[in-house]
Amino acid sequence: MPFTNEPITVIDQTYDGSNKLDAFADTNALLELCGTYQRPFIHFWTTALPTLILGINDRHLPRLNQALQSLVANKYDYFLRNSGGLAVISDLGILNISLFIPQETVIYTVDDAYEIIKGLISMCFPQLDIASYEIEHSYCPGKYDLSVNGQKIAGIAQRRTHDAIVLMLYLSVSGDQDHRSDVVTDFYNAGDAYSQTDWKFPVVDKTTMTTIQQLGMPTVTLKDVENKFLASVSKEGISLDLTGYQELLASDEYLLQQKKQLRKMQLRNEQLPRI
Template identity: 60%
Template sequence: MGLSNVAITAINKVYSQPQKLLSFADTNALLALCDRLQRPFVHFWTTEVPTLILGINDRHLPNLSAALASLKYHQFDYFLRNSGGLAVISDPKVLNISLFMPLKRTPYSVDEAYAYIAQLIRSCFDTLTIDTYEIVHSYCPGKFDLSVNGQKIAGIAQRRTENAVVLMLYMSVGGNQDDRSQTVIDFYQAGEAQSQHHWQFPVVDPATMTTLQQLGMPTITNDDVRQRFITSLLDTGDAVDLSTAPEFLRSEQFVQEQAKQLTKIQLRNQQLPVV
């Protein structure tokens, strides 16, 4: 069963370093419009530079300034999002996929929504046995981590409004996953994460994470994964609109909502210490 009787608008964007906050301003704007218009979207995006995206719980690190300074040492940019609890990494070989689902027609529960996108990913890679359970020693561990042979390849989070939900997934397509993991290890060590007991931060083991390229697909690209995901959506019976996203992103309703959401995330990020 598909998401909607309206075609899913597919959006594909690459965010430069100065545009980094737009990645989640766009996410929040699309969620608001998905709710308002009962219109589904899929948003594929990457960042031009390696970026650690802090979750809301990361603000509570005992030494956040030192944690952020460690990112500069690793030549990582960073910003604070308004969803999910813990840090994840985005770079040119990580594909972020956000699926926006109207809920009036099909009121998916939290677990049903997670299961829906997990099945879409399984359909993308029928040669892999993809499990769904928490990979405890990955970064940003969660109940619906996607893994192969105990190694995480993707993490999923979701946000909800009254009548819409967005499933936000990052997929490690290629690149050096061990280096990503080490950056997060150093981030939490510098931030003295384990010196307190009120907030739970992961103890990351690089061996618990991998990439699609390391799983026997050495030439797979972000474009390949994007096309496979669109095919999975089509196979569920949905129509996918590949042509009108530029027009929609220039529309008054989107531009106004994006500006409102960008202001909110800018104010949130002004709360981070300067390092």
Template identity: 40%
Template sequence: MTSFQKKDFLTNQPYALYDAVSMPFKNQTISHFALSDSLTTVIGKQQNKAAIHFWSTDPLVILGMMDTKLPYLSDGLAVLKVNNQPYIVRNSGGLAVASDSGVLNFSLIFPEEAANRITIDEGYDFMYRLVSETLKDYNKKIEAYEISDSYCPGDFDLSINGKKIAGIAQRRLKNGVAIMIYLSVTGNQNKRAQLLQDFYAAGVQNKQVKWHFPKIDPEVMGTLEELLDAQLTIQDVKEKIVQTLRKRDCIIEPGEYSSEILHLYEDSKQKMIDRNLQMLKENAQKELLI
């Protein structure tokens, strides 16, 4: 491959598969984020393998760093506390998303060559193509454009019939890039969106700020089960994604928790703890950071 040829990481690519169901870490909250960062660093060094990282959570609001700039952040967080909703600040930008056992979060983690970088749009396109191909048998068109009144809106929101099912983000560390998605598979998407609508209403209180926080309309979001009119589980979707990659001649093998990954994990975990204590101060939920 020359520096002028773009690699299609969805074809003929070896993958190491990491699934939170079998990860060896006790903390089931920040572990997902810390592991993602350590995998991105290691994949960036290896240059010969990619990784796929699946994870879901108990009910959890995942705040973006921009959310910590809400003018009435404590009031917004109080809404989450009243609803018995744990929250944490993730290690990337963007805005809040709601996660629970009906939401599949996963990352495609690729190495980058210094002379052949994966552009932002190319990274998003890998994930868009993978999801579209995985769901093609349902004969529903998956579209990628911003749903501005959803939570965490972005240029590559994925939608069916105008209703958002997923949001995509990216994180880059040295020579590794992680393309991350949350995919609403099942559950009460209206309730998730309503919770974040209330969070922002309390956190902004109509104050004029230089940052843009969404005015969420729960009706513009939905789940795969609802919009595909099919019974689905998180496990179903994980298996379909793996099958799609295998059909494209990708080799999927269980990921190993090497000493390097475990060392980087501990460092990334501590950075997550420090970030939450610094940004949320007295509002940090320390029980999630143990």
């Protein structure tokens, strides 16, 4: 049974340094509209600049100021999101996929919802044996990490309102995954993460993470993965709306909600130390 009977509107965006907070303002706005109008969405996005996206727990690093300085030294941008506990990285080799599912008639459990997006990613790469369990020494480890042969390729988080779910997945498609891991390691070391016991921060082992390109698909691109994901959705019997996003993003309802959510993101990020 498909997870929605409505056409799913597809949105594709790249954020630069000047509008990086829009990434999660858009996510939050789409989640509200998904619930209000029972309208499903797929939001593909990435960042033009290498960016470390802090989780809410990262605010508790003993030396957060120094941790952020390490990012600047590594030529990384950064911001604080409002979901997930720990840092992840976004750049032009990483595809972020947010899947918005209405819940008016069918209520999915947390695990059932995770299985939906895991199934779609598995359909994208039938040649890979994709498992879901926590990869302990990856960055931002979680119960539904997606991995191949013990190496993580994706992490998933979810947020819920009363009438909707968003499943947020990042997929490492290409690029230097070892360097990404080094940047996160530097971040936590500079932040003195392991000097305290109130909060658990990962000790990152770069050998626990890899990319789709490194798994035998050296020429695959983010656009290739987007097309594979949409094909997987279509195979589930769900129709795609590839043009409705233009009207949606220009609508008064969306612009009002996005403005509201962006202000929340701005206030959240004003809590970070100035570097």
